[in-house]
Amino acid sequence: MIRKATKKDLSRIAExxxxxxxLYFYPIFKSDEYYFDELQVPSLMQKYxxxxxxxxxxxxxxxxxxxxxxxxxxARLFVEPVLQNSSIGSxxxxxxxxxxxxxxxxxxxxxxxAIHFYERHGFTQTGVKKLExxxxxYLVQLRRSVIAE
Numbered sequence: 001m002i003r004k005a006t007k008k009d010l011s012r013i014a015e016x017x018x019x020x021x022x023l024y025f026y027p028i029f030k031s032d033e034y035y036f037d038e039l040q041v042p043s044l045m046q047k048y049x050x051x052x053x054x055x056x057x058x059x060x061x062x063x064x065x066x067x068x069x070x071x072x073x074x075a076r077l078f079v080e081p082v083l084q085n086s087s088i089g090s091x092x093x094x095x096x097x098x099x100x101x102x103x104x105x106x107x108x109x110x111x112x113x114a115i116h117f118y119e120r121h122g123f124t125q126t127g128v129k130k131l132e133x134x135x136x137x138y139l140v141q142l143r144r145s146v147i148a149e
Contacts, residue, residue: 002095005048005055005066012063013055014044020078028110028137056095058088067092074105093121097144106130109138118142 005013018039026035048055051068054075058065065079065088074096079088096102107114109129119125123142132139 001060002056002058002092005052005057007049007052009055009057009059009063009066010045010048010052011041013048013057013066014041016063016066016078016080017044017076019081023081024111024113025108028108029135056092058092064088065092067096069096069100069102072101072103074102077105089117090121093118097121103144104141106139106141108132109140115140115142 018041021039022035029035054070055066055068057063058079064083066076067074068076074093077089077092077096079086079092093102105118105123107118109115115125119142121144123144126141126143128141129138130141131137
C-alpha cells in the first residue's frame with residue numbers, strides 16, 4: 001500500500017497538500033494571496049516532480065496520503081482531510097521510521113493535532129523552535145529516540 005511516488009501521482013499529491021494547507025493553515029495565517037493565488041496544484045506538481053525520489057504514497061487503489069522523506073528527516077506528511085483518523089498517516093509514519101530510520105521533523109507550534117499524532121508515535125518535542133519563514137508563527141522540532149531492536 002505504500003510505494004514510491006510516480007509522475008502519475010503528482011496531481012493527487014498536490015491536491016492533498018492544497019486541501020490540508022487551506023483547511024488547517026489558512027485559519028492561522030489568513031493569507032488570501034498565498035492560499036488562494038500562489039498555492040495551486042500545477043505549481044506544486046512542478047515542485048514535487050523535481051523531488052519525486054523522496055516521496056512515497058499510500059495507495060490502496062487511490063492515493064490517499066503521502067510522505068516526503070529527506071534522509072532521516074520527515075519533510076511532509078499529509079493525508080486527504082476526509083480520510084484522516086483512518087490510520088493512513090500512522091502507516092506512512094511507521095513506514096518512514098522502519099524503512100528510512102526517520103527520526104526528526106518540524107511542525108507548526110499551533111498544530112496541536114499534529115504534535116499529538118507524532119507524540120503517539122514516539123516523537124518528542126526537543127524544546128527547539130524557530131520562526132516559520134516570513135511569518136510570526138513558530139515551528140517546533142520533534143525527534144524520535146532510536147530504540148535498539
